[in-house]
Amino acid sequence: xxxxxxxxxxxxxxxxxxxxxxxxxxxxxxxxxxxxxxxxxxxxxxxxxxxxxxxxxxxxxxxxxxxxxxxxxxxxxxxxxxxxxxxxxxxxxxxxxxxxxxxxxxxxxxxxxxxxxxxxxxxxxxxxxxxxxxxxxxxxxxxxxxxxxxxxxxxxxxxxxxxxxxxxxxxxxxxxxxxxxxxxxxxxxxxxxxxxxxxxxxxxxxxxxxxxxxxxxxxxxxxxx
Numbered sequence: 001x002x003x004x005x006x007x008x009x010x011x012x013x014x015x016x017x018x019x020x021x022x023x024x025x026x027x028x029x030x031x032x033x034x035x036x037x038x039x040x041x042x043x044x045x046x047x048x049x050x051x052x053x054x055x056x057x058x059x060x061x062x063x064x065x066x067x068x069x070x071x072x073x074x075x076x077x078x079x080x081x082x083x084x085x086x087x088x089x090x091x092x093x094x095x096x097x098x099x100x101x102x103x104x105x106x107x108x109x110x111x112x113x114x115x116x117x118x119x120x121x122x123x124x125x126x127x128x129x130x131x132x133x134x135x136x137x138x139x140x141x142x143x144x145x146x147x148x149x150x151x152x153x154x155x156x157x158x159x160x161x162x163x164x165x166x167x168x169x170x171x172x173x174x175x176x177x178x179x180x181x182x183x184x185x186x187x188x189x190x191x192x193x194x195x196x197x198x199x200x201x202x203x204x205x206x207x208x209x210x211x212x213x214x215x216x217x218x219x220x221x222x223x224x225x
Contacts, residue, residue, distance in 0.1 A: 004033060010060050011036070011053075018049060030095075037095050039074070046071055076111030078102050097121050103163065105214075112214065117159050117167040125155065126174050133182040141183070145204035148175060153206045160211035168208035176201045 012031065015038075019027045025041030027049075040046040050071065057063055070093075073081060078090035079102055090102040103114035129151060136144050155171055180197050 007031070007034065010056065010062070014056055015049075015053075018052070022048070032096060035095065037093065043071070043073075074100075074102060076102075094118050097159070098161070098164075101163075114163040115161050116164050117171075122167060122171060126171070126178065129175055130178045130182075133178055137182070137186060141200070144179065144182075145200070148179060149204045149206065151175070156206060156208060156211060160209065162210055162212065162214055165208060165210060172205055172208055176205060 012029075015029050019029075023040070023045050025045060026039075027041070027045060028039040030037045038046070038049070040049070050069075054064060072091040072093060074090055074093070082088065082090060092099050092101050094100070097118055098115035099118050101114040101116065103112050104110065105112050129148075132147075133144070136147070152172055152175055156168060159171075160168055176197075179201075180192065180194070183192055183197075
């Protein structure tokens with residue numbers, strides 16, 4: 001909490017003042033804890049801001065992460081601009097567990113930002129589930145199922161955004177496989193076939209579905225209890 005208050009002074013208020021005083025075009029700032037994404041209409045603004053931000057951080061004994069801090073071309077014109085220059089697809093960036101990608105709406109008429117679960121984060125969560133299943137070795141199947149239900153639903157509540165359906169399917173499938181593997185290890189002579197295990201999975205693990213609307217209608221989101 002103290003770090004957040006500190007950054008509010010060092011970064012937030014300073015960035016607001018910089019935008020009002022120096023920005024030649026539109027500028028947006030999104031910060032969560034010590035992670036932030038900034039958008040600029042003009043690349044020149046971004047370059048000047050970044051250099052002055054580094055100097056601002058140094059004054060307070062701080063520094064920007066050398067690997068995470070970068071300038072990229074992103075937005076509705078990025079694809080066409082890069083194509084004219086002979087470049088490849090627009091770059092992506094990771095923020096708050098999602099990889100953000102330049103995309104189009106379903107009808108292909110409008111630009112939208114697509115979000116997909118960061119692969120490293122998905123693997124890390126699955127590894128944590130496998131480790132916890134080992135600790136629950138002797139629990140009743142129903143108890144483990146109820147716990148896994150809360151894990152999967154909690155994962156969906158955060159990650160079920162438009163464009164991320166494949167990651168939801170992957171998470172549910174891999175959780176089910178980890179559960180089956182744990183049950184088989186518990187009794188070496190009992191090989192539970194998937195034909196019998198599938199209905200158990202459907203009983204306990206929520207079916208993946210998109211819970212969050214497109215960004216323009218985000219306040220209409222509904223969350224299952």
